[in-house]
Each structure stands twice: as structure tokens, then as C-alpha cells.
Amino acid sequence: MSDAPRTGHNYDGIEEYDNPLPGWWKWLFIGTIAFSPFYWVYYHSGVAGRSxxxxxxxxxxxxxxxxxxxxxxxxxxxxxxxxxxxxxxxxxxxxxxxxxxxxxxxxxxxxxxxxxxxxxxxxxxxxxxxxxxxxxxxxxxxxxxxxxxxxxxxxxxxxxxxxxxxxxxxxxxxxxxxxxxxxxxxxxxxxxxxxxxxxxxxxxxx
Structure with a gap:
């Protein structure tokens, strides 16, 4: 049996390992969310010539x-x-x-x-x-x-x-x-x- 940490969730006897996403992936995801409003304003706000x-x-x-x-x-x-x-x-x-x-x-x-x-x-x-x-x-x-x-x-x-x-x-x-x-x-x-x-x-x- 693996000694990897578990989340504590149990579904009909099936347990879930606690394998967090890599830090770089999380920051990339957060970065895309932070960037998206600027992207929308630039390309989709109706300014002529940008779409x-x-x-x-x-x-x-x-x-x-x-x-x-x-x-x-x-x-x-x-x-x-x-x-x-x-x-x-x-x-x-x-x-x-x-x-x-x-x-x-x-x-x-x-x-x-x-x-x-x-x-x-x-x-x-x-x-x-x-x-x-x-x-x-x-x-x-x-x-x-x-x-x-x-x-x-x-x-x-x-x-x-x-x-x-x-x-x-x-x-x-x-x-x-x-x-x-x-x-x-x-x-x-x-x-x-x-x-x-x-x-x-x-x-x-x-």
C-alpha cells in the first residue's frame, strides 16, 4: 500500500490520493484568468480594426x-x-x-x-x-x-x-x-x- 498522503475522501471504499497540481500549472492558470479581461477589452469591446x-x-x-x-x-x-x-x-x-x-x-x-x-x-x-x-x-x-x-x-x-x-x-x-x-x-x-x-x-x- 502506498504511503502517499490521502485527501480523506472515501467513496464506497475508494480513497483519493492527495496529488496537488504542480505550482507552475496553478500560476499559469491564474495568469490566464488575470489576462482574460485585458484580452476581452482589446479584441471584443467593439473598437474598430481590432477584431x-x-x-x-x-x-x-x-x-x-x-x-x-x-x-x-x-x-x-x-x-x-x-x-x-x-x-x-x-x-x-x-x-x-x-x-x-x-x-x-x-x-x-x-x-x-x-x-x-x-x-x-x-x-x-x-x-x-x-x-x-x-x-x-x-x-x-x-x-x-x-x-x-x-x-x-x-x-x-x-x-x-x-x-x-x-x-x-x-x-x-x-x-x-x-x-x-x-x-x-x-x-x-x-x-x-x-x-x-x-x-x-x-x-x-x-
């Missing part, structure tokens, strides 16, 4: 820049934005750019915070689709909306413009009321060149 989802979006946008060679340099005009706002794979890239740079002012879903609501039918500085890219490039409101021309790739400007355009009509509620004026609906996308149409079909089938 795993937000970091994934930033990484996705960075990886997508490597794919820009396949579409070349996009022009920030109405026709190009109208075309890309109907390409789901590229709108997701614009969404990633938006999540990485715009949610602190315009809200996570474009519902508006410091900046105006992007999901309603009212627009302050926009008349055409191309104006979205112009505002992003040059800024607006005497600096209230900063210029992003020197901080984003030209293709990112076009794709985030396409994403912003796609938010119109969702009418999400935000802290700011309607601002600006009603404008004409966005134009229909131009016909796809045959080779682009074939490529889009292949991407949807894959």
Missing part, C-alpha cells in the same frame, strides 16, 4: 492588391463604378477597404456616425456615381471628410466607391437624420466585354 474579422478584412484587402494586375488600373468614372458595383467578388474587396478605413466615421454598415448615413436616398456632395470617387479622393466638408488619394490605391478608390454605391437604398437607421438631397437612381451597368463576361461566368462556376 479577428476586421484584421481578416485588412489582410484580404492586402492580398487583393496582388490581384489588381488582372483588372489593370481602373478609372474612377461612372461607367467603371457602375460595372464593378455589380461584381460581387470585387464589391467584397471594396467592403474590406471600407471596414479598414471608413467605419469610425460612417459606421460598420454605412449607417453613419460622425459622417453621414450612406444607406439612405439623400446625398450632400454626390450627383453622379463618379462623384463618390471624387469625394473619396479629394475629401469634402472643409476637411471633415479627409482626402484618401495618397493613402489608397486607385483601384481601392474605385472598388470602395462601388461598395458605397451598393449601400444605397438599404435605409439603415443611424444617429444622423437624412442630409442633402435626392438624386437620380444609379445608372445600369454597361455591357460587359465578351472576354470579361466569360471570366465572370467562370468565377461563378468555380
Amino acid at each position: 479577428v474579422e476586421d484584421q481578416y478584412g485588412v489582410a484580404l484587402a492586402a492580398a487583393t492588391r496582388l490581384q489588381f494586375a488582372e483588372i489593370g488600373d481602373l478609372q474612377p468614372d461612372t461607367e467603371t463604378i457602375a460595372r464593378y458595383m455589380h461584381k460581387d467578388n470585387w464589391v467584397r474587396v471594396g467592403h474590406s477597404v471600407f471596414q479598414a478605413n471608413c467605419i469610425s466615421c460612417h459606421g460598420r454598415e454605412g449607417e453613419g456616425q460622425i459622417g453621414p448615413n450612406l444607406t439612405d436616398e439623400h446625398f450632400k456632395n454626390i450627383t453622379t456615381l463618379a462623384d463618390i470617387a471624387t469625394v473619396i479622393n479629394k475629401g469634402a466638408g472643409n476637411g471633415a471628410m479627409p482626402a484618401w488619394a495618397n493613402r489608397l490605391h486607385p483601384n481601392e478608390i474605385v472598388l470602395v466607391s462601388a461598395y458605397v454605391a451598393s449601400l444605397r437604398g438599404k435605409d439603415l437607421s443611424g444617429p444622423r437624420g437624412p442630409e442633402g438631397r435626392n438624386i437620380a437612381p444609379w445608372p445600369e451597368p454597361p455591357p460587359e466585354p465578351e472576354e470579361d463576361a466569360d471570366q465572370d461566368a467562370a468565377e461563378q462556376d468555380s
